[in-house]
Amino acid sequence: MAVDRGCFSSRLGFILAAAGSAVGLGNIWKFPFEVGKGGGAAFVVMYLAFCFILCFPVMVAEIGIGRKTQRNAVGAFTVLGYKNWSIVGYLGLVSGVLILSFYNVVAAWAFGYFVEMVTGNFDIGNNFGEFTKDWVTVGSYAIIFMVGTAYVVSKGVSGGIEKAAKILMPSLFVMIIALIAYALTLPNAMDGIRFYLVPDFSQITGQVVYSALGQAFFSLSLGMGALITYGSYVSKKDNIVSAAASVTLMDVGVATLAGFMIFPFVFSQGIETNGGAGLIFVTLPGVFEALGSTLGVFVGGLFFLLLSFAAFTSTISLLEVPTAYMVDEKNMGRSKATWLVAIFIFLVGIPSMLSNGAVDSLTSFITLPGPGTLDFMTFIGLIASDTFLPLGGFMIAVFTAYVWKKENFNLEMSNGDATMQASLLQRYVSFAIGYICPVLLGAIFIVTVLDNFLGIKILSLILG
Numbered sequence: 115m116a117v118d119r120g121c122f123s124s125r126l127g128f129i130l131a132a133a134g135s136a137v138g139l140g141n142i143w144k145f146p147f148e149v150g151k152g153g154g155a156a157f158v159v160m161y162l163a164f165c166f167i168l169c170f171p172v173m174v175a176e177i178g179i180g181r182k183t184q185r186n187a188v189g190a191f192t193v194l195g196y197k198n199w200s201i202v203g204y205l206g207l208v209s210g211v212l213i214l215s216f217y218n219v220v221a222a223w224a225f226g227y228f229v230e231m232v233t234g235n236f237d238i239g240n241n242f243g244e245f246t247k248d249w250v251t252v253g254s255y256a257i258i259f260m261v262g263t264a265y266v267v268s269k270g271v272s273g274g275i276e277k278a279a280k281i282l283m284p285s286l287f288v289m290i291i292a293l294i295a296y297a298l299t300l301p302n303a304m305d306g307i308r309f310y311l312v313p314d315f316s317q318i319t320g321q322v323v324y325s326a327l328g329q330a331f332f333s334l335s336l337g338m339g340a341l342i343t344y345g346s347y348v349s350k351k352d353n354i355v356s357a358a359a360s361v362t363l364m365d366v367g368v369a370t371l372a373g374f375m376i377f378p379f380v381f382s383q384g385i386e387t388n389g390g391a392g393l394i395f396v397t398l399p400g401v402f403e404a405l406g407s408t409l410g411v412f413v414g415g416l417f418f419l420l421l422s423f424a425a426f427t428s429t430i431s432l433l434e435v436p437t438a439y440m441v442d443e444k445n446m447g448r449s450k451a452t453w454l455v456a457i458f459i460f461l462v463g464i465p466s467m468l469s470n471g472a473v474d475s476l477t478s479f480i481t482l483p484g485p486g487t488l489d490f491m492t493f494i495g496l497i498a499s500d501t502f503l504p505l506g507g508f509m510i511a512v513f514t515a516y517v518w519k520k521e522n523f524n525l526e527m528s529n530g531d532a533t534m535q536a537s538l539l540q541r542y543v544s545f546a547i548g549y550i551c552p553v554l555l556g557a558i559f560i561v562t563v564l565d566n567f568l569g570i571k572i573l574s575l576i577l578g
């Protein structure tokens with residue numbers, strides 16, 4: 115193992131970096147539009163249940179595997195002695211590359227909107243389609259974003275990743291609270307809150323369950339080894355169960371807060387909730403405009419800056435996964451590895467960039483029985499985040515409980531001290547990773563994949 119892998123300087127540093135990874139476009143851009151498409155509060159309830167019941171134990175498992183082995187997502191399985199299982203790590207690498215390839219494009223939109231707001235162009239909300247179609251502009255922002263990300267990752271773990279998260283995460287929180295306070299003063303704000311909080315369970319279909327599970331994994335950065343990688347930089351003395359609990363709470367907290375901010379905005383403007391990927395980009399500029407030119411520029415600029423910050427700490431973690439792989443397994447220097455991977459992923463992202471209006475064949479790329487006609491970028495999201503991540507999570511749970519074995523996992527959770535009394539939370543994790551996670555993840559995965567890709571509606575049959 116390379117001597118200079120680096121590590122987090124403290125428990126708080128790890129928690130903030132992991133929370134920075136988790137909190138991102140997933141919470142503020144994707145979560146609201148998935149809630150909107152999934153019929154509101156019923157989706158929220160499912161998402162929350164998935165996060166706490168299924169994802170939290172998988173998160174502890176990922177961090178545990180990483181910390182035990184001090185390796186990247188692929189190498190970790192080999193170090194534990196199960197080379198065949200490194201396939202899970204490779205699946206994670208592929209997921210990470212695909213996710214970052216489109217994530218960087220949305221991050222570029224967010225950053226571009228920041229620039230538009232600061233220059234007072236509130237009309238951009240009505241011109242979202244035109245904006246995303248303009249691949250030269252979006253591509254330039256995407257290059258800026260990827261270069262910034264690569265710069266931080268090339269600086270290493272405590273000097274780059276941890277430092278960025280320590281500054282950006284707290285600012286993010288403060289900004290969200292301020293925007294909620296404003297949102298709640300708007301007309302029809304309460305209709306938005308009602309949509310968000312009062313569930314209508316008749317809205318639940320196979321597709322909604324599928325997106326809610328995918329959303330939970332995506333939002334928590336799980337199922338692709340991002341937390342195996344971050345876990346590999348965690349001190350042997352830290353309590354990983356409580357650290358994972360903090361990360362889960364922060365991530366779910368920010369997503370929940372984002373809903374309180376967005377839905378009052380959406381309803382105050384009388385905009386449809388099921389607008390998909392454009393939801394916040396179409397809705398928000400008008401809200402900011404209503405504040406008048408000075409305040410509007412300020413609040414609008416602040417919001418999209420916030421969104422860019424949130425995205426940035428996530429792109430860092432997405433890039434770190436393949437970078438750590440190159441550093442550990444291919445003995446490449448960190449800086450070289452970072453820039454090579456970043457360029458590769460940027461190129462992989464070009465079709466996504468072109469699929470939002472610029473090239474017709476990519477804009478209506480594929481038609482599936484479940485979701486209908488999708489653009490290339492949405493399709494990649496469906497494959498990588500909604501399908502590969504839960505699949506990865508399922509395999510990580512099975513691996514942890516039945517291959518690596520629960521005794522070893524329990525010992526890792528107790529920091530190697532077999533005499534330590536396990537906390538209630540730790541006992542839940544241990545139980546869930548062996549039974550609840552494999553069974554429910556496996557079942558939900560099969561049912562929802564059949565539903566989405568082949569149009570076989572098992573869930574509707576069960577629910578009647």
Ligand code: PHE
Pocket residue numbers: 135136137138139140141213331332333334335336338340428429431432
């Ligand atoms: N969790 C991030 C978000 O919510 C996205 C992400 C997914 C980051 C997977 C890393 C790994 O925006």
